[in-house]
Amino acid sequence: MNHEVETMEVSVLSAGARAATPDDVIVEAPLELRVDGEPLAVLMRTPGDDRALCAGFLLTEGVIELAEDLESLGPCTDPNRPNAHNTYLALLAPGGPERSARVRAAQRDFYAASSCGICGKATIESIHQRIRPHKTFHALTPALIEGLGERARQAQPAFTRTGGCHGAVAYALSDGETVLASAEDVGRHNAVDKVIGDLLLQDKAPVEGALLWISGRASFEVVQKALVGGFQALVCVGAPTSLAVEMAQASRLTLVGFATRSGRYNLYAGAFKGE
Secondary structure (H helix, E strand, C coil): CCCCEEEEEEEEEECCEEEEEEEEEECCEEEEEEECCEEEEEEEECCCCHHHHHHHHHHHCCCCCCHHHEEEEEECCCCCCCCHHHEEEEEECCCCCCHHHHHHHHHHHHHHHHCCCCCHHHHHHHHHCCCCCCCCCCCECHHHHHHHHHHHHCCCHHHHHHCCCEEEEEEECCCCCCEEEEEEECCHHHHHHHHHHHHHHCCCCCCCCEEEEECCCECHHHHHHHHHCCCCEEEECCCECHHHHHHHHHHCCEEEECCCCCCCCEEEECCECCC
């Protein structure tokens, strides 16, 4: 059974005629993440790769720093708990970062990210207290950028069926072809967290020598997650936000936007090889 896609009956109107037809729709469902028995967040996600999603979320939100900080991570198996299949339980390793302080800090970040009064400069400075900027920008070649999207689409079967989800792919910078991890989700941030979580569970995060491709726009949060994941470059199909550009420039993260099949794209931070 495919839990990512659901087939529904819809009415299609074309040339004045109406017909009933089946249509594939991407699934969206809540996932509650609990840390040491306490609720941390409810993620609206597409089911699938839930363990990677939770691992990536815990890393990018600062609850953990390494895979070793997790003693266990898995679905709730209590048959008496309602919606146990949509609940994930994380147990932090003894001797690791103090749980309550980490969770409180993460919850403060949730609030700050949604508030309208926080200063962009203060946000970047606070992030750099936890995430070191890269020493230099990694220059990309136009040929590498132009081939990413087509290869990424081959890793997006749910999007091909529904047109209703985002994709994220981690590529090796050495050739721009080797896929290190890929994921799809109704949420752009979730897709990124799934990729980073997959790498973390392989003990490869923070990753070295890699770029992140995403199917949508690049927000400040996506840039932040890319930096936590160790990526040296971020390539997006859509546009970045102003704060995303500022964060990328301050962190020396190469940032490319509007990377479509047309061969035309914008460089917001970094440089091209040969310039």
